[in-house]
Amino acid sequence: xxxxxxxxxxxxxxxxxxxxxxxxxxxxxxxxxxxxxxxxxxxxxxxxxxxxxxxxxxxxxxxxxxxxxxxxxxxxxxxxxxxxxxxxxxxxxxxxxxxxxxxxxxxxxxxxxxxxxxxxxxxxxxxxxxxxxxxxxxxxxxxxxxxxxxxxxxxxxxxxxxxxxxxxxxxxxxxxxxxxxxxxxxxxxxxxxxxxxxxxxxxxxxxxxxxxx
Numbered sequence: 001x002x003x004x005x006x007x008x009x010x011x012x013x014x015x016x017x018x019x020x021x022x023x024x025x026x027x028x029x030x031x032x033x034x035x036x037x038x039x040x041x042x043x044x045x046x047x048x049x050x051x052x053x054x055x056x057x058x059x060x061x062x063x064x065x066x067x068x069x070x071x072x073x074x075x076x077x078x079x080x081x082x083x084x085x086x087x088x089x090x091x092x093x094x095x096x097x098x099x100x101x102x103x104x105x106x107x108x109x110x111x112x113x114x115x116x117x118x119x120x121x122x123x124x125x126x127x128x129x130x131x132x133x134x135x136x137x138x139x140x141x142x143x144x145x146x147x148x149x150x151x152x153x154x155x156x157x158x159x160x161x162x163x164x165x166x167x168x169x170x171x172x173x174x175x176x177x178x179x180x181x182x183x184x185x186x187x188x189x190x191x192x193x194x195x196x197x198x199x200x201x202x203x204x205x206x207x208x209x210x211x212x213x
Contacts (some may be wrong), residue, residue, distance in 0.1 A: 003120045006049040007033040008040040008066065009082075010058045014105070018053060018082070018112075025113050035059075037066045044070045049077055050120050054099070056083040056090055060178040064093045064154075071098035078119035082107065089157055089174055091130055096153055101125035147208040150192045156210075158185040163202050163211025 005022050007030060009015040019030050031047040034040040036058050044052060052070060056063035067079050080101040081094045094102055100119040103111060107127055118125040148156060154175075161171045168186070172179045186198070195201050205211055 001027070003028045003051060003116060004031045004047070004049045005029065005116060006031055006040075006043050006047060006052045006077075008035070008043070008052060008058070008063065009033075009055040010035045011055070014055075021109055021112065022053075022116070025116075028116065037061045037063075037069065040066045041069045041073065044074045044077055048074065051116050052077055052079045053116070054079050054081050054083075054094075056081060056085050056094060057176040062176040062181070064090075064097045064176065067094060067097040067099055078122070080115050080119045080125065082112065082115075085176065086130060087174060089161070090176065093153070093157060093175065101127075102130055103127040104130065147205075147210055148193065151189060155185050155189050155192070158182060159189050159201065159205050160210045162186065162189075162198065163205035165202075165211075 005028055007015055007018050007022070009018065015033050015035070019033055022028050022030050031049050032043045034043045040052070040054070054063050054067060058066065063081070063083070070077055070079065078100045079098060080103065081099045082103045082105055083090065084105045086104055091102055101115050101124060103115050104127055111127060115125045115127070148159070151159065157175060158171060161174060166174070168179055168182045172182045189201060190197070193201060193204055195204055202211070
């Protein structure tokens, strides 16, 4: 059976290269490509791919948001992240959003092929560069009680980085979000935690164990 693949990346050279690579693999067909969240979701809805290859940094938008929306509208599609982002927040965020695999952009063609076939078969595939760390991260977080259950997963991620002392621009880059989205999340956090400002949010977060490097 042919594996139908969609490619989502805002860098034209990488997008074209990935499309060309998948086109050379036996039993695979590229059904389209996209450069941002709206076009990625529209592509998934229109062409119903088996696998979506997803970058996390889509200009000023987040591939994690695209993963959530695609999984909501096309739950059958498996999503394999291929990104330069190798920090814990990006890795955990992608997996929590519904990604079935995570590779770094330095992955070999053989790793990418293996990843596509694995997630298409319903498996979870973590590249050698992130696999061990991902399992430790998920195990640790699963065992720990959730701080601030009134917050969304994204808001907790933002609050954790705020508690580490990062500014909005750095948080936006880390999470592949726009600065406006970070500001909106922070405003929601202040309301939900019933604190007056960023400084009080940091104190409250650190008391609950967030903000550890």
